[in-house]
Amino acid sequence: MSRPSRPETAPCAARLAPHRRHAAGCGCFIIPTRVLDRFAQDEQLPEAQRKSFADAASIETEWRKVRSASQQLMRMAHSVLPTGMTALAAAAPPVVSVFDCRHGMALPGTPFCDPAHATDETARRTFAETTAMAEFLRLAFNRNSLDDAGMGLLSSIHFSVGYNNAFWNGLQMTYGDGDGNIFIDFTRSNDVIAHELTHGLTEYTAGFAYRNQAGGLNESVSDVFGSMFRQWRAGQSVQQADWLIGRDIMGPGALARGYTCLRDLANPGAEHCLSPQPAHFDQYRNGMDPHDSSGIPNQAFYRAAMAIGGHSWEKTGRIWYHALTGYRPSPNLSMRSFANRTRSLARQIFGSEPSIRRAVDQAWLAVGL
Ligand SMILES: [Zn+2]
Known part of the structure; x- marks a missing residue:
């Protein structure tokens, strides 16, 4: 071709x-x-x-x-x-x-x-x-x-x-x-x-299906890369970022009702989200809208990025990128399998920095995975 x-x-x-x-x-x-x-x-x-x-x-x-x-x-x-x-x-x-x-x-x-x-x-x-x-x-x-x-x-x-x-x-x-x-x-x-x-x-790359756990991963990586891109454009560190999705498309009617974003990676269930989400795997159910279940891996990325610090795309983002792109297509990947990919990638890529592996591990444990 x-x-x-x-x-x-x-x-x-x-x-x-x-x-x-x-x-x-x-x-x-x-x-x-x-x-x-x-x-x-x-x-x-x-x-x-x-x-x-x-x-x-x-x-x-x-x-x-x-x-x-x-x-x-x-x-x-x-x-x-x-x-x-x-x-x-x-x-x-x-x-x-x-x-x-x-x-x-x-x-x-x-x-x-x-x-x-x-x-x-x-x-x-x-x-x-x-x-x-x-x-x-x-x-x-x-x-x-x-x-x-x-x-x-x-x-x-x-x-x-x-x-x-x-x-x-x-x-x-x-x-x-x-x-x-x-x-x-x-x-x-x-x-x-x-x-x-x-x-x-x-x-x-991963070819995640748009249903069940893979559907939640599909939506989550879109939010994660969307947020990282916004931070990259603004030159923000993880501390400076607001971690909101869709803040700039909220119209006057939405703002008047107290909605400041679609979703919030830092606080997926917050009242200021037009579309609040679960943030822990014990709230996951098969058949959930992927826009809902994505709150769980969204929260894990946020926690890992905050613990690792710096620019989200440099270390945490690199791990997530390889978890998405470095494996054969996996349309029905479970959230736990994705979590374990990031754990082993943190070890492989940042072997000399054990604090990164610990941060990734703790982030997933905090959301029940
Ligand atoms: Zn989407």
Whole structure:
């Protein structure tokens, strides 16, 4: 498989070529259906806003139907790739492109010829943060894009009207503008952008299924890498970070109700979370929404990072990255197995620093794993 060259002066439409089309439809959303349903039934909201939440929930239901089938396709495609293929891939950075849905629902929409300098602020922000996420993967983890072979990163903005979600569908990222009351433009939180892109990274590596314990791990690594990316962009240490997910997409209506974020890695069950989560494995049940069970490994990462200190991505993040990417695809991995991966990686990578191994071990023990 050869990688198309980058068209520097090609007309706009020709810039579609570098994006690999490989499989369709994972459908990993940032806002859980339960939260959408809650607002769809909230009598304090105007009818039009309740309808926009109901519409967003119904889109998620449709995606869920194709999710597991598409993941099987992805695993099959990976199993037939010749070994060493990624080593042959070009080292060029990924092409980042942004498309405008113009409030329709057809994907990807119309391309911005030059998203870095577009008059549309959402387009500029999406381009800048997506490009920065590719740079983060390269600098922090020596990885070339989601597939480690420089795959292009495609984003669609202004999806539907007042759409209250963002998702990765196996091919691309898609962002709604929010209803303007509970949520605002979903590209405003760069951890939301990195969360969605990390679903692509997971698909190319561990391939966690989106159900039961693996589903919780899938959601958790997206939150963990989303939070690390936000900290990296702000140059924050673990002490300076606020560890919130989605703080910058909370609209005035959500803030007025006391919600300051979607989730909080430091305190998953906090009342200021729009979507509070369990933080201990004794609260885990099969069939839980992955957005809920992810609170358990989220809390373990937070505890390990705080004990290890410094920048989250340098030591703790390195262990988590290798636990995600350094093993054969493991669609049904248990949380305990993932925890044990990080324990042995802490020993292997930081053998001369036993305090790191102890920090990782203690973090998982504290959440019951
Ligand atoms: Zn997600």
